[in-house]
Amino acid sequence: MNILLTLDRNYILPARVLLASLCINNPGEQFDVYIAADGFTDGDHENLRRLLAHFHARYHTVTIDESWFSGAPTLRYYSRAMYYRLLAGRMLPEHLHRILYLDPDMLVTGKIRPLYETDMGENLYAACIHRGIVDLSTPVNRIRLSTYETEGYFNSGMLLMNLARIRSLVFPQVIFDYVKENRALLVLPDQDVLNGLYGRHILALDEQRFNYDARKYREYLLSSSGEHDRNWVMENTVILHFCGRKKPWHSGYRGRFSMLYRHYMQLTDRYD
């Protein structure tokens, strides 16, 4: 299975935890991990390569061609790297037909193959709509990016990509033009672009299985009439997503899944 991460040096620690959790939870699987890295040293690459070698996973660096960004507007506070996941069709080798993009602030706790083998039909992406807290802002999102036609607002942290379709339908210049036209409205640029331009071509997957917002335990529990308790999450959730500013690798973090994350931090350090 092909996995894509895009990250800068500040995210190496969580990326290691994510990759270790992916491999430990998926015994017998062969992973090809593609990293589109920003500002990595040789040591950084070697660090991730060595970790993956423990699990017989292959490490590939994705070469970023400066010329792709000649038409790209720069946004305040955002680096060029925000475009990387949207440019996957361009960046990745032609022989790849499918890849799973993951944000580094995630923890894999289950089997990834059923997700990876999702029948995507003609869709460009498969992703999860974050309901609940996020639903409150949906009317705003709808006005902001005119996504009336879609059912909600997709979180861009987990994206299963249909690369063949993406190569024929997603063009960098269209993305750059969209960003230029909407720059005043963009709040989370990569996610806003994804929804604004491609929302109608995204297959919606179950967020509580494949992109579980770790902040929303109580809401998921209540909306399931108490069924989706901690045991349910441990049995059904494949990807936990530590959304928001508070991150589980920070010392003050007090979320419900902090113990599990901390355990994997320790465990990851032992695979070195």
Place this chain on the structure above:
Amino acid sequence: MNILLTLDRNYILPARVLLASLCINNPGEQFDVYIAADGFTDGDHENLRRLLAHFHARYHTVTIDESWFSGAPTLRYYSRAMYYRLLAGRMLPEHLHRILYLDPDMLVTGKIRPLYETDMGENLYAACIHRGIVDLSTPVNRIRLSTYETEGYFNSGMLLMNLARIRSLVFPQVIFDYVKENRALLVLPDQDVLNGLYGRHILALDEQRFNYDARKYREYLLSSSGEHDRNWVMENTVILHFCGRKKPWHSGYRGRFSMLYRHYMQLTDRYD
């Protein structure tokens, strides 16, 4: 490293979780696992053997010789298997000098080698005294088994065994005689015998690192002035022990470490 488990069929599920957690948390280590099993079918043996093979760990069955028990008194509610860990010196191959006995209701969350390589001196065993709740009952324990000389009451769930010394000092008939003489006083027979007969020859190890009573999170936290919080446990504890009647593999269990245990239950099933 040599690991000993003694169990009957009812404990196969937690034993699998324990062994998977041991191996996953100790990458690069080679384990030789000895199982003194009661009433196992061929399928049960194969089940554990297959699990261990995933981690390149070796599975050994320990043959129990009926004749060893000819002088053994039987106690109401207790099977012969309660003697197994006390008879380790007799049961295990002569070439083994050291072994780590573990109760099946444990979860390994850290590196086991520093524990395994403890300098035991002339001691027979290294184990942990369960203080806190258990300290309240220490005066009773002391009267019960006249262990005034020792510092406390050792929990028999984790026993690092100095097999060479045990072979020369621990004799089955002495154990059986002790049980006969004290049968009215024995509450937890194997543990009582261990403390009553051998308490002075046990090296005390840090219970919060090597035999952490999962029921006692609040007490450990309070007695450490708040230092031993969940992060401390994830960074320092090597063995979590789910003592008591409520077990984390039961559906109603609601302990603080239930999520971690449930995660390992799921994970263990994937190594099959």
